[in-house]
Amino acid sequence: MRPAVACGVAVARVAATMAAMRLATFNILHGRSPEDGRVDLARFAAAVRELDADVLALQEVDRDQPRSGGADLTAVAAGAMGAPEHRFVAALAGTPGATWSAATGEEQPGSATYGVALLSRHPVRSWQRLPLPALPTPVPLRVPSRTTPIIVRDEPRVAVAAVVATPHGDVTVAATHLSFVPGWNAVQLRWLLRKLGRRADPLVLLGDLNMGPAQAQRLTGMRPLAAGLTFPADAPARQLDHILVRGAVPPAVRDAVHCLPLSDHRALSVDLEAVSP
Numbered sequence: 001m002r003p004a005v006a007c008g009v010a011v012a013r014v015a016a017t018m019a020a021m022r023l024a025t026f027n028i029l030h031g032r033s034p035e036d037g038r039v040d041l042a043r044f045a046a047a048v049r050e051l052d053a054d055v056l057a058l059q060e061v062d063r064d065q066p067r068s069g070g071a072d073l074t075a076v077a078a079g080a081m082g083a084p085e086h087r088f089v090a091a092l093a094g095t096p097g098a099t100w101s102a103a104t105g106e107e108q109p110g111s112a113t114y115g116v117a118l119l120s121r122h123p124v125r126s127w128q129r130l131p132l133p134a135l136p137t138p139v140p141l142r143v144p145s146r147t148t149p150i151i152v153r154d155e156p157r158v159a160v161a162a163v164v165a166t167p168h169g170d171v172t173v174a175a176t177h178l179s180f181v182p183g184w185n186a187v188q189l190r191w192l193l194r195k196l197g198r199r200a201d202p203l204v205l206l207g208d209l210n211m212g213p214a215q216a217q218r219l220t221g222m223r224p225l226a227a228g229l230t231f232p233a234d235a236p237a238r239q240l241d242h243i244l245v246r247g248a249v250p251p252a253v254r255d256a257v258h259c260l261p262l263s264d265h266r267a268l269s270v271d272l273e274a275v276s277p
Contacts, residue, residue, distance in 0.1 A: 020253060020254075020271040020272060020273065020274045021054045021055070021166060021167060021168065021250075021271070021272045021274070022051075022052060022053045022054050022055075022269055022270070022271050022272075023053065023054070023055050023056075023173075023204060023206065023225070023243055023269065023270050023272070024051050024053035024055070024056050024057070024206075024243075024258075024267055024268065024269035024270075025056070025057040025058075025059075025175070025206040025207055025208070025241050025242070025243060025267065025268050025269075026047075026051065026056070026057070026058055026059070026241075026258075026260075026263070026265065026267035026268075027058075027059040027060050027177065027208040027240075027241060027263060027264075027265040028044070028058055028059065028060055028061065028073070028262065028263050028265075029060050029262065029263040029264050029265070030060050030061065030062040030065065030067065030068050030073070030114070031043075031044040031062065031068055031071075031073055031262055031263075032067075032068075032262060032263070033261055033262040033263075034233070034234075034263075034264055035261075039062075039067065039068040039069060039071075040262075041069065041071055041076055043261055043262060044073065044076060044077070044080075044262060045076055045077070045079070045080035046080070046261075047260040047261060047262055047267075048076075048077045048080040048081050049080045049081060050258070050260065051081070051258060051260075051267055051269060052081070053081060053119075053269060054120070054121045054122060054166075055118075055119070055120045055121070055122070055164060055166075055173055055204075055206075056077065056081060056083070056118070056119045056120075057116070057117070057118055057119075057173075057175030057206035057207050058073070058074070058077060058116065058117040058118075058119070058175075059116050059175075059176075059177035059207055059208045060114070060177065060208075060263075061073050061074055061088060061114065061115055061116060061117045062112075062113075062114055063088055063090070063109075063112070063113045063114070063115075064109065064110055064111060064112050064113065065095065065112045065113075065114065066095075066112070067095075072088070072109075073117075074086055074087075074088035074117040074119070077117070077119055078119050081119060081121070082121060083119040083120055083121050084121070085119070085120040085121075085122070085123060085124040085162075085164075086117065086118070086119040086120070087117065087118055087119075087124075087127050087160055087162065088113075088115060088116075088117045089105075089115050089116055089117070089118075089129050089158050089159075089160040090103035090105070090107050090113035090114065090115040090158070091103055091114060091115040091116065091131075091155060091156045091157055091158040091177075092113065092114050092115070092155055092156050093107050093111060093112065093113050094112060094113075095112060095114075096114050096155060100114075100155070102131070102134065102156040103115065103131075103156065103158070105129055105131075115158055116158060116159070116160055116175055116176060116177050116207070117160070117175070118160045118161075118162055118173065118175040118206075120162065120164050120173075122164050122165055122166050122167070123164070123165040124162045124163065124164055124165070125162075125163040125164075125165055125170065126162065126163045127160065127161070127162050128160070128161040128162070129158065129159075129160060130158065130159040130160070130161060130174075130176075130192060130195055131156065131157075131158050132156075132157040132158060132159060132176070132178070132179075132188040132191060132192060133187055133188055133191050134154070134156055134157070135153075135154040135179060135181060135184050138151045138152060138153045139151070139152060139154075139181060139184075140152075141181060152181065154179050154180070154181055154184065157176070157177060157178060157179055157188060158176070158177075159174055159175065159176035159192050159207075160174070160175050160176075161173065161174040161175075161196060161200070162174075167274075167275045168249060168250050168272065168275060169202075171202050171203075171204055171249065172196065172200035172201070172202070172203045172204070173203075173204045173206065174192065174196060174200075174203065174204070174205050174206070174207075175205075175206045175207050176188075176192060176205070176206075176207040176208075176209075177207055177208045177210075178207070178208070178209045178210045178211070179210060180210045182211075185209065185210045185211055186211070186215070186219055189209065189211075189216075189219050189220065190219060193220060201246055201247035201248075202245065202246065202247030202248055202249050203222075203245065203246045203247055204225075204243065204244070204245050204249070205220065205222060205242070205243075205244040205245075205246075206242070206243055206244075207241070207242065208240055208241050208265065209240065209241075209242050210240055211240065212238060212239060212240070213227060213239055213242070216242050216244060217244070220244055220246070221246070222244035222245055222246045223244065223245055223246075224242065224243065224244055224245075225243045225244065225245050225249075225252045225255065225270040225272075226242075226243045226252065226255035226256075226268050226269065226270040227239065227255065228255065228256070228257035228266075228268060229257065229266075230257060230265050230266045230267075230268055231264065231265050231266070232264050232265075233259060233263060233264050233265055233266050234264075236257070236266060239268075240265070241265060241266075241267075241268045242268070243255075243268060243269075243270050249272060250272040250273040250274075250275075251272070251273045252270045252271065252272060252273075253271050253272070253273050254270070254271045255268070255269065255270040255271075256268075256269050256270075
């Protein structure tokens with residue numbers, strides 16, 4: 001299936017008379033546009049509305065961070081897409097790139113946090129927070145702009161899982177943002193799937209996995225529902241963002257890559273075949 005590319009124009013549902021279910025994932029760069037360096041909440045809300053997802057995974061999500069105006073970006077997105085069910089899960093407390101500590105899940109509103117979110121227009125039967133294994137020490141990492149490796153310390157990583165009561169039946173949906181350190185993201189991905197277990201099937205995994213399609217499919221044994229180049233947003237050369245499935249779900253009838261007016265990633269979506277009346 002060849003993905004559609006939607007730039008500034010919403011991707012229409014497959015048929016106006018059919019209520020296909022749309023799944024989407026978007027690394028939002030805390031709502032910031034690289035073009036002007038600003039976090040504009042109205043622009044962010046418009047981008048979420050344009051995606052028109054029924055189930056949406058967001059990564060690099062701020063809550064009560066000064067750089068995003070102290071906003072709760074999950075709540076802004078929920079209002080924009082009309083999602084009564086939504087959950088923000090903090091990966092770290094404090095300021096990314098400055099002073100922070102691993103989140104415990106006990107952070108109170110009003111304290112600066114950063115993590116992932118999962119939003120649904122459909123009822124959610126249960127939620128689960130899953131802190132991923134942390135890289136124990138700083139490690140050397142090669143980057144294209146340097147001739148010698150740099151020493152990096154990875155941020156804490158987390159996943160959120162929900163049992164969603166969809167028109168197709170109960171589906172476990174997990175959303176995450178894995179480490180950018182090669183190899184360690186594979187450790188986190190295998191750990192996450194072990195924690196979810198087979199009882200989670202059918203299982204949909206959404207998020208920025210910081211790896212390409214071949215590796216993601218090999219490590220998970222899951223099949224892709226959508227494909228397309230998502231990073232960097234201005235001239236995509238790689239697919240880091242994924243929608244993977246295990247178990248029985250309706251066929252995918254359309255997938256799309258969306259270039260939206262914020263973030264350094266493009267969003268990825270898929271429409272599943274509608275339930276017959």
